[in-house]
Amino acid sequence: MNHELLSGILKTVTKPGRYTGGEFGEIQKDKSDVRVRFAFCFPDTYEIGMSNLGVRILYEALNRVPTVWCERVYAPWMDMDEKMREYGIPLTAHESGDPIAAFDIVAFTLQYELCYTTALHMLKIAGIPLFSRDRTDEHPIILGGGPCAYNPEPVADFFDLFSIGEGEEALPELCALYERMKADGSYTREAFLREASHIEGFYVPSLYEVTYKADGTIERYTPRYPDVPARVRKRIVGNLDEAPYPEKLVMPFIETVHDRIVLEVNRGCIRGCRFCQAGMVYRPIREKSPEKLCQLAKCLYENTGYEEISLISLSISDYSEIRKLTDALLTWTDDAHVSLSLPSLRIDSFSEELMQKVSSVRTGGITFAPEAGTQRLRDVINKNVTEEDLLRAVGIAFKNGKNNVKLYFMNGLPTETMEDVEGIAELASHVITQFYRTPERNKMRPVSVTVSVSCFVPKPFTPFQWEAQDPIEVLKEKQEHLRSILAERKKIRYNWHDAEVSHVEAVLARGDRRLCAALALAVEEDMMFDAWDEGFSYERWCSVFERAGIDPAFYANRAFGLDEWLPWDVIDIGVSKSFLLREHERAYAEKTTPACSEHCSGCGANQLGGKTRWCK
Amino acid sequence: MVQMILSDTAAPNAVVRLRFFKRGSLAYIAHLDLVRTVTKVLVRAGIPVRYSEGFNPHPKIAFATAMSIGLESDCEFLDVRMAKTVDVEALRLAFNQNLTPEMQAVEAYLPETKFTDIAYSSYRITLVTQGADEALAAKCRDALAERPLTVFKRSKSGDKDTDISASVKACAVRYENGAIVIDATLTADNAGFLNPEYLVTHLKARCGVLSGDPMKERYTLLRTGLYRADMTPFR
Ligand code: SF4
Numbered sequence: 102m103n104h105e106l107l108s109g110i111l112k113t114v115t116k117p118g119r120y121t122g123g124e125f126g127e128i129q130k131d132k133s134d135v136r137v138r139f140a141f142c143f144p145d146t147y148e149i150g151m152s153n154l155g156v157r158i159l160y161e162a163l164n165r166v167p168t169v170w171c172e173r174v175y176a177p178w179m180d181m182d183e184k185m186r187e188y189g190i191p192l193t194a195h196e197s198g199d200p201i202a203a204f205d206i207v208a209f210t211l212q213y214e215l216c217y218t219t220a221l222h223m224l225k226i227a228g229i230p231l232f233s234r235d236r237t238d239e240h241p242i243i244l245g246g247g248p249c250a251y252n253p254e255p256v257a258d259f260f261d262l263f264s265i266g267e268g269e270e271a272l273p274e275l276c277a278l279y280e281r282m283k284a285d286g287s288y289t290r291e292a293f294l295r296e297a298s299h300i301e302g303f304y305v306p307s308l309y310e311v312t313y314k315a316d317g318t319i320e321r322y323t324p325r326y327p328d329v330p331a332r333v334r335k336r337i338v339g340n341l342d343e344a345p346y347p348e349k350l351v352m353p354f355i356e357t358v359h360d361r362i363v364l365e366v367n368r369g370c371i372r373g374c375r376f377c378q379a380g381m382v383y384r385p386i387r388e389k390s391p392e393k394l395c396q397l398a399k400c401l402y403e404n405t406g407y408e409e410i411s412l413i414s415l416s417i418s419d420y421s422e423i424r425k426l427t428d429a430l431l432t433w434t435d436d437a438h439v440s441l442s443l444p445s446l447r448i449d450s451f452s453e454e455l456m457q458k459v460s461s462v463r464t465g466g467i468t469f470a471p472e473a474g475t476q477r478l479r480d481v482i483n484k485n486v487t488e489e490d491l492l493r494a495v496g497i498a499f500k501n502g503k504n505n506v507k508l509y510f511m512n513g514l515p516t517e518t519m520e521d522v523e524g525i526a527e528l529a530s531h532v533i534t535q536f537y538r539t540p541e542r543n544k545m546r547p548v549s550v551t552v553s554v555s556c557f558v559p560k561p562f563t564p565f566q567w568e569a570q571d572p573i574e575v576l577k578e579k580q581e582h583l584r585s586i587l588a589e590r591k592k593i594r595y596n597w598h599d600a601e602v603s604h605v606e607a608v609l610a611r612g613d614r615r616l617c618a619a620l621a622l623a624v625e626e627d628m629m630f631d632a633w634d635e636g637f638s639y640e641r642w643c644s645v646f647e648r649a650g651i652d653p654a655f656y657a658n659r660a661f662g663l664d665e666w667l668p669w670d671v672i673d674i675g676v677s678k679s680f681l682l683r684e685h686e687r688a689y690a691e692k693t694t695p696a697c698s699e700h701c702s703g704c705g706a707n708q709l710g711g712k713t714r715w716c717k
Numbered sequence: 718m719v720q721m722i723l724s725d726t727a728a729p730n731a732v733v734r735l736r737f738f739k740r741g742s743l744a745y746i747a748h749l750d751l752v753r754t755v756t757k758v759l760v761r762a763g764i765p766v767r768y769s770e771g772f773n774p775h776p777k778i779a780f781a782t783a784m785s786i787g788l789e790s791d792c793e794f795l796d797v798r799m800a801k802t803v804d805v806e807a808l809r810l811a812f813n814q815n816l817t818p819e820m821q822a823v824e825a826y827l828p829e830t831k832f833t834d835i836a837y838s839s840y841r842i843t844l845v846t847q848g849a850d851e852a853l854a855a856k857c858r859d860a861l862a863e864r865p866l867t868v869f870k871r872s873k874s875g876d877k878d879t880d881i882s883a884s885v886k887a888c889a890v891r892y893e894n895g896a897i898v899i900d901a902t903l904t905a906d907n908a909g910f911l912n913p914e915y916l917v918t919h920l921k922a923r924c925g926v927l928s929g930d931p932m933k934e935r936y937t938l939l940r941t942g943l944y945r946a947d948m949t950p951f952r
Contacts (some may be wrong), residue, residue: 109932109933110932115743118750121745123741123817174921188932355747403761404761405757406756406757
């Protein structure tokens with residue numbers, strides 16, 4: 102952004118450092134060498150976007166191509182957005198300061214459903230027509246990707262195409278196609294999108310016709326041409342050690358959310374919790390070698406100066422070389438004043454050794470996620486932990502001087518009864534009792550347990566994808582019931598998620614193309630930042646649904662038929678529908694399924710190939 | 718008088734002082750962000766900084782002044798305590814390589830003064846404002862010469878109208894290239910630090926500067942120097 106010209110405005114907005122660019126490590130290229138100008142948009146604030154690992158990886162992968170220049174774009178916060186519209190300032194990219202409307206490809210990473218309005222608002226302030234059908238050869242190609250692209254249908258009319266799965270290899274391939282077609286003069290939007298549909302991992306929604314049954318459910322998806330695949334299979338990178346990974350980072354001047362080195366130790370999760378989308382869509386599980394990780398850690402430390410390294414994974418303790426990795430890192434990190442941190446740990450893997458080794462565990466808060474209050478319900482969701490595991494883990498924490506424990510739960514899980522809800526209070530009370538039973542406890546400070554309860558949102562590509570979400574009133578009733586029980590227990594703090602937000606999330610998560618009408622209205626009304634309290638308004642969502650003729654309950658609170666054509670059936674994530682059905686059945690039978698490391702359940706993800714450890 | 722001979726190597730535990738400028742986008746970051754940034758620069762540059770002892774060690778660095786958002790500077794000082802022997806010039810080059818062109822150290826040396834010696838700071842304030850001409854410059858000159866010079870000031874003891882004239886050591890206003898240019902010297906010691914932004918606020922209220930289209934109008938605040946009580950340049 103041109104801060105000289107905009108200084109009159111930058112001095113009037115909050116955190117102007119979000120908009121100036123010019124960071125150490127940003128990639129500048131000579132425009133005369135560049136054939137594809139690629140804008141990588143993160144539909145949330147700079148501080149959140151700069152912390153995103155996917156953006157860091159793809160920025161690296163795309164800029165490795167000499168003829169591609171990938172730049173970063175973030176959503177201006179509300180005050181800046183207002184000024185930009187008042188003075189007709191278009192949305193620009195960080196590195197060049199050029200308006201993104203003139204770019205070749207404008208990509209959005211869709212990390213959560215509630216960012217849809219922000220993404221579409223960014224198109225609007227960029228001056229790019231919202232609907233794919235209204236764009237011409239002069240407009241950029243609008244690409245969507247990220248976890249929400251596994252069900253891209255609610256935003257299908259706005260995007261020209263979606264990248265399904267991992268983009269490290271797919272996005273450079275797409276750019277190569279674009280460059281070739283521009284060079285040989287064969288480029289038109291239509292021809293390009295048709296060609297792109299032949300690359301594995303790209304879904305072009307306009308190439309499919311969707312028909313509906315009288316009851317509103319989908320009848321079928323029909324490709325408009327014989328060369329268009331009936332289903333689009335997600336891409337994965339086979340060998341994580343060889344996949345592009347940044348060894349330098351763009352260094353923000355202002356503080357960001359995860360302002361540190363992030364090492365991705367593996368992709369996928371061996372556990373298979375039945376509500377968890379990430380656990381399914383990132384299969385098959387692939388690991389990076391500890392040698393590669395150590396080399397990256399050293400490199401990143403030297404190139405960034407960050408004094409914190411965060412190991413990330415859906416389930417870090419399941420990384421088969423965790424001990425080797427932490428031991429190798431600890432040979433130099435302490436002397437260099439570098440601290441290690443881990444994401445929340447699985448209850449059954451929490452050990453005294455980890456407490457001593459890992460500074461985030463040593464000094465930070467302790468968080469566990471039993472997810473459900475009773476063993477019965479934990480079996481339903483396939484969370485293979487017991488109360489005994491939890492009490493053992495908190496016992497270790499208490500013994501080592503901790504006084505606060507945070508516990509995550511979910512309300513509204515399939516088959517949940519009030520007894521399960523009460524189980525949450527019981528479990529929390531048993532944690533308190535465990536404190537007093539621990540002789541070595543820290544007696545200087547009082548014990549406290551924080552119970553944090555979110556609302557279950559059925560997600561595509563999970564064994565619970567067919568499940569109805571509890572209606573808002575039911576969720577609120579459960580929250581209130583728990584609140585009244587916990588009100589009497591002084592040492593337990595209780596907080597819960599807004600049921601209305603989760604409801605809208607469910608509508609968007611399981612929506613089909615007809616939701617585009619509601620989203621278009623939302624953009625007209627300048628709705629954005631729905632993941633923020635400042636942005637979300639349930640009344641406005643109700644209003645746009647109503648005006649678009651959408652019944653939100655049809656998407657959120659209806660049990661989808663097991664034989665129904667689902668909006669996301671056009672996408673193939675490798676994990677088979679028959680596996681999801683089997684898991685759905687086992688949930689109702691209250692039967693657990695072992696982790697991949699114990700026994701391969703034949704989920705189907707192995708057909709994607711890749712260097713995996715457990716897949717049969 | 719004994720002349721100290723400047724050595725180009727710093728011994729372990731010695732302090733190296735860097736004088737640096739920060740311009741452009743760096744004007745928009747807060748002081749704490751600058752501290753965070755410099756901490757990482759020192760690591761990237763492989764500079765052997767001393768860390769404090771204790772549970773939560775932090776690098777031993779100190780800045781001469783805390784910079785407010787919106788301020789550019791040609792004259793900032795950073796003191797770094799060394800853990801090992803270093804070549805001072807090599808240190809400066811490594812520091813610069815790990816920063817952007819908007820922030821660079823122009824010299825590095827072993828300091829003979831303390832930051833508490835700083836008494837004044839000079840600024841160049843440039844107002845690109847509608848109607849800028851000699852007459853407006855004269856009006857601004859008069860407004861800044863008012864005694865008392867009353868501005869609405871924020872302070873720990875509450876926000877109130879305050880006479881800041883005692884903090885204005887010198888002030889010259891002229892019209893140049895379509896802009897009003899003010900060279901001001903203000904107190905900058907710990908007790909009496911005056912943010913130059915107050916002069917702009919005063920001129921907005923008194924002379925109506927910068928009241929038009931923010932796409933056409935702008936202003937910059939640039940620190941041009943730091944001085945000791947006798948007005949010799951601080952170094
Ligand atoms: S194929 Fe087997 S081991 Fe591989 S992810 Fe699926 S269930 Fe797990």
